[in-house]
Amino acid sequence: MRLHPPPWPSWVNVENTLRCNLDCIWCAQALVGSTRSGVDMPLPLFHRIAAEVLPRVSRLSFSVAGEPTIAPHFLDFLDVVNELDLTTELVTNGTALHRPGLLERLLPRLALMIVSIDGARAGTVERIRVGARFERLLANLGDFDAARRAKPVTARPELALAVTLSTANVAELPEVVALAAKVGAARVLGSWLQVLDPSLLDLSLHHRPMDVARFTGEARAAARRLGVGLELPDGPPEAPPEAFARRALGLVGTRSRRRAALRGALQRARVRAWELRSGLEARCSYLWGRAYLHADGHVSPCCVQGRPYVGDLNDASFAEIWTGPAMTALRAGMFDGHPHEACTRCSVGQGPAAASAETWVSPRRNLRDAG
Ligand code: SF4
16 A cells, blocks of 8 residues: 655654663563663664754653663763753653763753652562662652752653552552652553563452552542542543643743644644545554654664564664655555554554553453463
8 A cells, every 4th residue: 555655753762771770570671681681772873863863853752661861871862862952751760860960961851751650658669660769769759859840830841650550559549649749740640560471460450340440539539639630541531730731831931842842733733734635544643653763773663562663773764764664564554454463452553442451451362462
């Protein structure tokens, strides 16, 4: 199937390292050992990405696998980014934010930092996130909040806490909401544990619907009381007006934020123009607007389990890969009845029914996927 070339992506994820300083009990990367492989994105590769890809994107996210803040060249990457007109997002375990020089370099372009925390008590966090020290993490969050608040309100990055929900921590979800309010986080982002290994079956919430109903209900009540946004996968996101106001303030803030917002809006308009020209609907926001650039130079369209690699930046330019045969085949698969296997079970391309909350906690489905 022949398709018109898509617009340039507005959002790029850069995996600056595969390493991690933790061994979280349910982390797919830790389970397969890649977090100990020592693979970092070389600085020259990032320079090439900064020259070719980043000048035309509005959001750069440092996350795919690995812990971005511990990469040897991370501060150099941030120096490069601070010369560009874009906003950044960081997904981190928060345990290395005290690295000398990091916050100073991170804050100028940062719009959102998501800290994966997985609990609200020291025992729970340290049991799940093996290697983390809860006191250190709280101190780092305090330092981040102080540095954030030193900026004008319109330029302040947003903080969110992420929780992978399992039998080991669902009872603490209301406390995570309270912790978010305490450390200045605007939102709590919850997701169901995706069971990728038989040893994790007992942690899945699929057999504990009463606990899910009780603790998510209590967490929603706490979120409303404390003015914290709570986004859970089994229902519509609940974000209080304050959270939206904070984001809106960010948009009218710094010049780079305004330009990034404008570029994002332009990209959406270009996708719409593509739809009108093609007479088709861009069915996956990732295939038409986002790219994942991995530490070794490979490119993928998303981070969904089983997604394909569509090219290698060591062999081709990003422009060649973005409009090349592998990406084109993925897009065409949305219309010609032959979607990629990963897309057939993905809620983004196939609608919510393809990947309901139950899918993510169903052991049979996930074990088959993992195999
Ligand atoms: S439909 Fe899902 S799996 Fe396929 S490219 Fe889009 S996000 Fe990835």
